[in-house]
Amino acid sequence: MQAVLSAIADDRRREILRLVQFEERSAGDIASHFDVSRPAISQHLTVLRTAGLVSERRDGNRRMYRANREALSEVREYIEEFWTDNLARLKAAAEKESNER
Amino acid sequence: MQAVLSAIADDRRREILRLVQFEERSAGDIASHFDVSRPAISQHLTVLRTAGLVSERRDGNRRMYRANREALSEVREYIEEFWTDNLARLKAAAEKESNER
């Protein structure tokens, strides 16, 4: 979860995620949307891929990227745990907490 | 949203959030749970408070902190937007995206 959270804590990487949310795009295509260097975007893509937030596919010369929403499941559950008023969840979280201390 | 995401992207701060999720705690009480210096925790609390993730209340000498789950609403919506298969959401997000480019 740490990797996912720090990955999406960056503005640029969230923009990249939006770009590949609905369609696969090549690294170059993605980079063309930004005014930083292409290697910078390549490095962001590595961070996103390492966190599992995007999947990579080779297509000849190019590398195609696409968002992988499964990667957000853990973070989603974490957020929901704090957000909801569901007593069962809160209780479970409380027990989890006391166990870990 | 940026502030909230980078705030919760830190392990220590997520632990602090868990500590004050169900009960109000003083800064010193919180700090006693960790093996870093008290000022370090004070600085983390400032980050969390600035992001709106905790509320602060003066009680005589002490400052009492408590998690504020409202702060997560924006992030929650962001995550849900990526997570769910809800077509309406996806469509709205796509339109939002094209408008912003």
Place this chain on the structure above:
DNA sequence: GATCTATGTAAGCACTGACTTACATAGATT
């Protein structure tokens, strides 16, 4: 097969951020 195209990797730099110790301050206690 020489060259072009798309892309990742390496090395270095500037900035940020988490931590430390030292200090300041406001409220409680004696």
Place this chain on the structure above:
DNA sequence: AATCTATGTAAGTCAGTGCTTACATAGATC
């Protein structure tokens, strides 16, 4: 009022990160 207690703030250090330019490499094209 002197002192203690709880806490924030200041200044400095060190590691991490986002960026750059230069280089490497694999696949496409001539």
